[in-house]
Amino acid sequence: MNIVSIFIQTLVGGIGIGSLYALVALGYSMIYRSMGLVNFAHGSIYMIGTYFGIIWYRGMVMGLQVPYPIAFVMGILLTAILGLILERIFRPLAHLDLMLMLLGTIGLGYVLDNLAVIIWGAEGFAVNSPLPNEPIVIGGVALLPQMLLLITVSALLMVGLNVFLAKSKMGKAMRAAAQDRETASAMGIPVNTTNALVFAIGAGLAAAAGILAAPIVYVNPAMSAAVGLKGFAAFILGGAGSIPGAIVGGLVFGVLEAISAGFISSAYTKGIAFVVMIVVLMIKPAGIVGEVTVDKV
């Protein structure tokens, strides 16, 4: 293996995990943008979403085993419904002081984590990939089918989300409501409905990320903490509230982790990624793709 293929190999792993962070960061970003709410329960929603999909795939519901693509869609839909319920619970929090918002969302995150332990047990399980486990080798670079699936579907979801927000009537209404709540309301946009939809989409994206990554990682209730934190870091790194920022932030964070593991020091990957994040924020506090509007919170 030459240095180029080693670099590409590391990069592919980084982009794969980065896509996972990006999808989670998108949820943070969309909810923050539309409701002004930083949802610290989002890592737990990601975990619950993973279970919501995988329980069908593994036949954990009345022994009913469904194919992976169907389980994937079912997981997203169920989590989106959970998102609608959570939005109703969080609605009063959005107008409160940041500290109360934090406590409220973190508290609900804990409740979700504990519910998962009660329902599915604390131990967790490994999930088999629906695709072959044999890697596709191109020029010395081993590409894992599941990783390629994660990257491809994540990319499609991100493009789809952007098209939806830019072109569709509902997407435009959501953007308008996010930009100026009062004016949008006066123009006849049902702000609470758009917010609920934003929450549902954010939750659904997190579920998509979890179900796609499940065959690569290990599914258990404790998985919410690590990805929740890194998704949040990506959200801040890209620029709080920015949609492209969340995507860029997620990818940058994943690639940083992989490269520091492969080329610098494997013991301190997390430290290195966070140091870079802090340095970026010191130079450019609004984040990489940060928008000026973010500051008005």
Place this chain on the structure above:
Amino acid sequence: MKRTILFVFMALAILLAACASPTAAPAPTSAPAQPAATKAVASQPTGEPIKIGIIAAFSGTNAVLGDWMKKGTTLAVEEKNKAGGIQGRQIQVITYDDEADPTKSVNLAQKVATEDKVMAVWATSNSTSALADIPIFAQYKIPQFTNGTNVDITNKGSAYIFRATPAGPSFEDTLIDFLITVKGMKKFAIIADTSAYGKGEGDYQEAALKRNNLQALTREAFGIDDKDFTGQLTKILQTQPEVLLLGSSEVASGLIAKQARQLGFKGQIAGGAAVGTPKFIETAGETIAEGVFFTTPWLHDEANEMSLKFVNAYKARWNETPEFHGANTYDGTKLLLLAMEKANPLTSENVAAELHKISGHKGLQGTFNVTAKGETITGTLVGIIKGGKLTVWTGK
């Protein structure tokens, strides 16, 4: 702008604190005097159950360790209770979940020692937490059993710590000597996590290689929460090792084995205690786990009457086949019950003293001789995963 920075810092601080699993109980600064604690245990009226505490991870990725610890201990205790208990008293097992978090573990240790007044305790399978709990049980003179393998555990100089299984170097020495002398392998790469267990395993592997005049081609590390090892494994594969040595928990080891094969690693995968468990096979998948070498102090052996009896009892009670954690907690609890029978009067301090006198006791893992430091047994055997099962290596 200022607000954004402030916001980021505040949010990060709170989120990090949330991730570090905050504990509600305040850290004890002034503990009650030691005699009071032991006296309280001694003054328990006859007839009241004798309590044995288990502090272990019952949730999180290490939850399986707590589960095994409970199953082995409970089985031994129930057998004893059926036979009439100790000095007419029944024995009761109480469990506590520390989530493999040393901070939580220390708080629970304090609670177990002062409030629940246990006679002895299993704390814990996680070396990091086991190490953290040692000073507390030493202070209250309560015997502490562990199956954590980090060597430092028995080097802390406590007369109240007992390891009911061989220490880490025994696992890694056997494994590496086998791979070098029997399998003729020379090129090793190590991947170990940064916990007390993982770092310890990596260190013992390096020491064993050095003893054989070899050196690892590379040694990579990772945090215990990591799930993607592409970076580390890519770096390892460049060095073209014959053997990939694992030094981490059951789940992480399984994920690494899986990802290493997916990245094209064709060589031998091997590891110590955590690899010789059903959880490793489940996580890696049967196909990938096939042919992996491990070392263990105990494996199901049809030819051994004691082993067979234990396996049948364990299966009947828990509806699953035991692995070595179930066996070593069963062994350790047997030692403890033996010491409790001899202790007169029955105080935790006397139980510890009696434990130190045990020698030549036959258990599942071999013959136990308790040393002054609290080691009880040495010696591990080589196993191989075949057809999704942990089996004894027979030379083929």
